[in-house]
Amino acid sequence: MNKEKMIEIKNVYKTYTSGPQAVEVLKGIDLVIRKAEVVTIVGPSGVGKSTLLHIMGALDVPTEGQVVIGGKEVQNLQNDSLAKFRNKAVGFVFQFHHLLPEFTAFENVIIPSMMHEPLNREKEEYARFLLNEVGLSHRLEHKPSELSGGEQQRVAVARALMNKPMVLLADEPTGNLDNHNSEMLYNLLLELNQKLSQTLVIVTHDQHMTDRAHRIIRLDDGRVAGEKRNVSN
Numbered sequence: 001m002n003k004e005k006m007i008e009i010k011n012v013y014k015t016y017t018s019g020p021q022a023v024e025v026l027k028g029i030d031l032v033i034r035k036a037e038v039v040t041i042v043g044p045s046g047v048g049k050s051t052l053l054h055i056m057g058a059l060d061v062p063t064e065g066q067v068v069i070g071g072k073e074v075q076n077l078q079n080d081s082l083a084k085f086r087n088k089a090v091g092f093v094f095q096f097h098h099l100l101p102e103f104t105a106f107e108n109v110i111i112p113s114m115m116h117e118p119l120n121r122e123k124e125e126y127a128r129f130l131l132n133e134v135g136l137s138h139r140l141e142h143k144p145s146e147l148s149g150g151e152q153q154r155v156a157v158a159r160a161l162m163n164k165p166m167v168l169l170a171d172e173p174t175g176n177l178d179n180h181n182s183e184m185l186y187n188l189l190l191e192l193n194q195k196l197s198q199t200l201v202i203v204t205h206d207q208h209m210t211d212r213a214h215r216i217i218r219l220d221d222g223r224v225a226g227e228k229r230n231v232s233n
Contacts, residue, residue: 005068006167006199007033007056012065014051014222025051026062027222033167036197038190040210043219049203050171052219056201057090057169058082070166087115091160091168095175097152099144099159105131105151106140109159123162130158133195134188150181157188167199168192174206186212 014026174182
């Protein structure tokens with residue numbers, strides 16, 4: 001197991017306030033995710049899994065505590081600095097693929113690389129490489145409406161990897177797929193972990209995915225309720 005720390009979550013709290021009401025979602029989370037580790041986060045609905053994932057990915061900020069990604073403390077980054085860091089360092093895959101319907105698979109994949117830097121041939125070649133890696137080299141010019149649900153999610157995975165992120169975060173990535181496509185996506189994510197040493201953190205209710213992770217972290221009531229390492233992994 002690689003000893004390098006990729007994500008450090010230190011005493012993280014998250015409270016959402018609406019009018020006079022305050023809801024404490026995370027209640028002192030401490031976690032370390034290491035480079036090339038595959039970690040699943042599990043637990044009942046409403047215990048803070050997605051909130052924790054969003055904080056890991058700098059989509060949200062903690063009310064209290066520290067978040068370190070790739071050795072960089074990110075909770076205090078502001079505006080452009082935060083957006084650039086998130087764009088470069090973190091890839092996201094959600095339950096719904098969120099592809100742009102007017103663009104082809106190739107264009108959807110390459111868009112993240114154009115957010116802060118101009119397009120070039122190297123980026124175009126890498127986008128094609130990624131689509132080949134996810135088994136869609138024959139679908140580059142197809143728009144999302146011309147792709148199956150499983151194909152759309154594989155495009156979303158390629159898009160998430162376009163900027164060579166330090167960590168790939170997935171929130172219920174198979175929640176909208178049938179069993180066959182879920183299995184294909186599981187295999188793809190694990191293959192990417194093995195071939196690219198890609199760090200993966202996955203929120204899931206699916207026991208099959210959990211059984212194949214290196215480590216399982218269970219949340220309950222906004223706290224880490226336990227963790228387990230899969231010996232076979």
